[in-house]
Amino acid sequence: MSEPKSHSCANSEDERKENSSIAESNLTNYIDSVASSTIFSSSTVSKNGLTEFKQSPKCLVCNKKFTLTLRRHHCRFCKESVCDLHSMKRRNFPGDSDKQRICDNCDKEFVKEEVRKEVEEEVAKLEKQVQHAREVNEKLYKEHYEKTARVNQLELELTKAERIQKQKEQTLQDKLMEEQKKGNSARQQVDELGKCLDESRKCEKDMIEKCEGTEKQLEILKNQTESLKERRTELEGQIEHLNSRLKGSLPLDQVREIMCQRCRSRLNQTYKPLVHDVPIPEEGEDDGSIVEND
Ligand SMILES: [Zn+2]
Ligand SMILES: [Zn+2]
Ligand SMILES: [Zn+2]
Structure with a gap:
């Protein structure tokens, strides 16, 4: 149970979590057992503990045989025999400030636990950030939705306004065309009237000329009539004279x-x-x- 699972190969995060939780429970159990046991407590170990340590001929970590130069040491946590090279680190038991010798295997478990806690904290922090990001995203989405709706509304209004504007323009265009037509026909009428007026003036001029000619002729005729009257009067006088002369003849x-x-x-x-x-x-x-x- 206390053996480290350093060779476990976790692929997925879930598996890793599971493994780490198993390791955690193992370590917790182990630490609990150590803490609860008065026999294996750190204070008693230093006094009576030497007999409690396992007296293996080899180092648990590197498997090298102990000699006069390669001395045997004991991990205070797993009680196993280890060489000095593989028990260089020191850790204190929970609730104790004294540093104790620990083998590399046990230290790995502690490090794992620390890393796991750090990772958990990091994950919690990230989850918080994700949650916040989600909220922000939701808010932004809502805002975007509202803005899109507003934009659509505005586009609709714009389209409507454009249609009305176009209709107005068309109406004005039609009116303009009508006015132009009216103007053209009026201009034509004016032209025709002008022509008529010119003709009338010409006719009037001709008439005046004719009148003048006629007046002259009339004058001449009057004069002729006058002279004829005079001549007649003269002739009548002559006739009278001749008649009076004839009266006396046979x-x-x-x-x-x-x-x-x-x-x-x-x-x-x-x-x-x-x-x-x-x-x-x-x-x-x-x-x-x-x-x-x-
Ligand atoms: Zn060793
Ligand atoms: Zn150990
Ligand atoms: Zn005669």
Whole structure:
């Protein structure tokens, strides 16, 4: 039971733990037995103990035979015989301050136990750190989750806002197009009206010119009418004068009766139509010729 398990080859941590716990229990049992026994207590060993030590011919650790030069010593913990080289270290029993000789095998067990305790403490510390890290991680995960949710929310809102913006832009674009169309048609109308106005102006100008021409013609016609009226008045005066002159003369038939044959034939040759159709000729010139012939 007290033999060290230095050659145990532990692969997994569990196995190692198991082994170390076995070793621990062995050592604890051993230390307990030593501590509880008054016979094997450190104080009694130094006084009566020599007979209690095992008197082996060889060193338990290196298996070398004891001689005059290679002296036998005894481990105070396992009571085995060991050479000086393999019992160089000193340890005190629990609750005792005096250092005692200990063999390398027993010392290994103590060292193992110390290392195990250190490892346990280290493991506990690491577990605490892991726990803390887990908590931090959880917190961070929660924060990350919340932030992600917020980001998603914001993205949704952004998408919505973008859609609304696009719709507004589209509406404005449509309105703009409509306004442009209206503007274009209005411009066309203005152009057409301008053309009409130009044509109207041209027509007006032509009309004015025509009017002016017509007025001139009218003026001329008026003048002509005036002069014709004057001429008519003049002619009427002449007719009046001739008529008054004719009143005193004989009618043509009577004149013909009193004419000689020669004059009558001559008159007939020249004024035949006048003689038969028109007793008093309207034309002043013919009238004059008749008067001349009288
Ligand atoms: Zn030895
Ligand atoms: Zn020993
Ligand atoms: Zn005559």
